[in-house]
Amino acid sequence: MRAFECRRCGNPLYFENTACVSCGAELGFSREERAIVPVDEQGRYVDAEGLVWWRCANRELAACTWLTRFEGTLCFNCVLTRTRPNDHDPEGMRAFPGAESAKRRLIVELDALELPIVTRAEDPENGLAFDLLSSANEPVTTGHQNGIVTIDLAEGDSVHRERLRRDLDEPYRTLLGHFRHETGHYYESQLVQGDLIEAARDLFGDERADYQEALDRHYADGPPAGWTDRYISAYATMHPFEDFAETFAHVLHIADTIDTAQSFGLTSVDVGAFRSFRDLVTGVWIPLSVALNQINRSMGKDPLYPFVIAGPVLDKLEFVAALSPRFRAL
Known part of the structure; x- marks a missing residue:
């Protein structure tokens, strides 16, 4: 930003x-x-x-x-919201502005990466849209299907979100992170086509694997031993779809934070000076995130970016970043 x-x-x-x-x-x-x-x-x-x-x-x-x-x-961002809470749902309506704020940041990021945003009006079957739903009176599952990103507005509540983060043993959980991850599913369906499908399978695995079986296995057994050598997060180990979406989210985490740091004079990096997104990660992001982690610790807080980026993860980040015209030319 x-x-x-x-x-x-x-x-x-x-x-x-x-x-x-x-x-x-x-x-x-x-x-x-x-x-x-x-x-x-x-x-x-x-x-x-x-x-x-x-x-x-x-x-x-x-x-x-x-x-x-x-x-x-309505503006472009607000038109993308297909469903919002009912006016008579005070809890949902209180959470609605926070979700829209996170979505506005997401749209700015996607524009900066020059990623196409095809609306539902342009493609009624697979265009991008958001259902921002209140779980105050009925269960809501955050997810993506056929271009529709569903977000449980309860994720905007810090107490609810922190409880789930602890229960699921996640190092990082934010409302913006949910938007980034679920939108990653949308862009995989839109941009990973033709020869890229086999290249993606080489990196992330075969996306045709049964999703429900993978889900059941993940929550029964947890991530496999040594997963940090190949995956950005434990959740990424569940299924190739989730590995791609987690990687996509981290491309946005990294690109947007570097842009923000550059804009505020925290780094003088010239993105065009790097030959690849991999080099940008190793040359700028890793030193910057280490510094940010230490700043957070100096304030008595947890690390800002509590992830280890192994070699195979760099390969995945490079693949996903190259889907963006901004990084494709590096």
Whole structure:
């Protein structure tokens, strides 16, 4: 996530800012410009080409500041939400803005990686959409199927999430991480085609293996011995689909954190100077994540990135990153 500043006064801004705390300017996010821009009292922004943009209709409901072409309509990010909690579900509605905030970050990341986002309107059968569901009154399973990413809004509650993280013995569990992982399933179905299928099987295993059997085995027996030599996480050992999705999520973890560190002057890395994503990981990410882990420990907290990246995992990261036009040319 890049560093932003107010176009009126130059004050630093955060991605979630709705107004500049220095000059009071009302703000909106332009996906086309990848920038936070000032809007007038009516929530209107006129770009350099004279096109008029308006704040998303979900500003109050989901704390959305993104811009849309027509007044009173939803922005690109909000249109991707197929299902949200019922208005009469207070618990779900309280969690809804946090989930949309994480999704907005995801969309910015996907745009930065130049990954195609095909909507349900463009492809009714397999286009990307999100069901953000409340488990307050009925069970919800976070997952992906045929382009539909389902997120249990309870994952936005830190107590609930931490309890599951401990129960499942996971070193890392976040709402944004769920969005990244489940979207990884979508991109595997869309981008791993033709000759790439066999290449993916060589790295991740045969995705045709029975998923339910793999699921039952994983929760009965746990990960195999020595799994850290070949997998990024214990969950990745369950099935080739999960190995790919976990790897995809880590590509986003790594790419976005490096971009953020560069934007805020924590590293002067030039991504174009590296020949491969593998080199970027070993040359920048590993030293940076070690430093970030130590900073967290200095604050009495757990490591920020509690993962070991073995050689075979580097191969998988390189494969997934190369699906992005941004890294394909390295």
